[in-house]
Amino acid sequence: MFFEGSEKKAEILIDSKQISLLDDINDEFWSALVDCSQAKILSSISNEYCKAFLLSESSLFVWKDRILILTCGETQLVKAVEYFIQNIGAQTIKHLNYQRKNEYFSNAQPSCFGDDIKLINLLLPGKAYRFGEMDSHHNYVFHLDNDFIADKDDITYELLAYQISAQASQHLMQEKLTRQEIREFLRLDSLLPNFIIDDFVFSPYGYSLNAIYQQKYLTIHITPQMDSSYISFDSNINLLELAPTLIDILAPKSFDLMCFNENEFEAKLTQYIPEEYISKSKVSKQLDNGYLVNFANFILPQKTFLEPIELDISGENHTL
């Protein structure tokens, strides 16, 4: 069974002088917003800074003046973004960042990045970039084009692992795997001390986690299926420093790093990325909105010959 783990992602910052704070907004609004993308709210946790919703397809984080939403599968996140802009008011949006990664099966998606940003662009002006190569892993970024300049301390990280080891896939695809077993597999006790955790094991497999501690957040989404596995980490804790541990656990054939405002990206790659991985793509740009965006794709060289994958001709079309 195929599932598109790769997420669409939006971060929106509002001018809190113009409207009441986002954390005053009731859950019905967030539920309606999430519905627009064809996802559902499963549960939530909160602390004094943030409310974090676990979704049927990924996550929504709401801070006083900012939201971060990720949705995967065949959801249309752009419809939730449109709903937010229309309800909150375009003039209230200080900053908007809409991202989409390459997908395993882009032909099975209801829209492509070009379609999505055309829709957003009807409401707000912007610029768009592609980080990474067209025939390999890449990450599209659209950002609102206005006079907003990001805070230098607004530093976030993504680590996206593709084609994890057979051993890790098999472990994560076991029947009746518990949340606790997955937390242990990911060594979360040592990685996330003191965090409030909200996590969910999907049937027949798949796992999502939101974790918050003061102003820190981490979200993890696992699509463990062999041959199209995808595990994403998105956080404002330093995932470059955690990369050696996460790579050791997952042993992916390939992974991407995408960082906003990490000034020591290159030095930290040298420090933290295991030597056996080769850099296939490295892209960097200081965007007009003040964010320094760095993207890198690493691969593991293939030394021995593998067998091809035999396909089930009677299976789902779009997964071939």
Add this chain to the structure above:
Amino acid sequence: MFFEGSEKKAEILIDSKQISLLDDINDEFWSALVDCSQAKILSSISNEYCKAFLLSESSLFVWKDRILILTCGETQLVKAVEYFIQNIGAQTIKHLNYQRKNEYFSNAQPSCFGDDIKLINLLLPGKAYRFGEMDSHHNYVFHLDNDFIADKDDITYELLAYQISAQASQHLMQEKLTRQEIREFLRLDSLLPNFIIDDFVFSPYGYSLNAIYQQKYLTIHITPQMDSSYISFDSNINLLELAPTLIDILAPKSFDLMCFNENEFEAKLTQYIPEEYISKSKVSKQLDNGYLVNFANFILPQKTFLEPIELDISGENHTL
């Protein structure tokens, strides 16, 4: 302007005891067949073994008992295959091989490989494989499942170059470039002595070539556009031996090799592939129809940081 260079490819062998030889069939039939895929015949050359048609999107070769057809862009080669089977008769087909590479923009294609083989499978039983990884370069192969066993001497090669150097792209995108200038750029005089050549320069750019000499054939298709460039070579001459020259000319960031019945594939990789290229994927299988299929994808490590590609939001949707 974006163009999908990546080809669909079909090779079909008939039982010449059952029907008259394919080279007795008139050009109207081949023209109607090519029409089915939404391509057109531009010109042809022939010798005593083969007739080679240059198409508006790639090539058709007709031998006495075999055809080879490649079509690129948004053509539907599978419709030409269906036409051939329906007109020649399924019982006359000894061997059929239908291939599709990963595309730059699979979402812009009218069908995916899964759709295509479902259509063929209504007429003929088969097996299907994927050589290469789902999130990287790969090549799908469907073959007829019967008692046919390929001749060991039926050896063919594909070399597929992606993201050629900026210098090579710029050279090949020059206005009013002549066939002779492209032949010189590709050093064809030394690579193809004695071959009859039929070639065409497309407007505003793009180049196709068919070349035949006795029972040898080579077809080259060039999509030179920066950032989505693709240059394919398909031949029964040994492209592994030519790889050092072709890679030197094109300096691609990545290339694939796909060989049928090359028994010394691994040794020849060691011998001919420049050391700076890293093997990202290597797949091998002896198919039930007797073909030993080898696939390899090589990449050039990216050492320095590049700028992202800025996208034209008002441009064609499906090229984002």
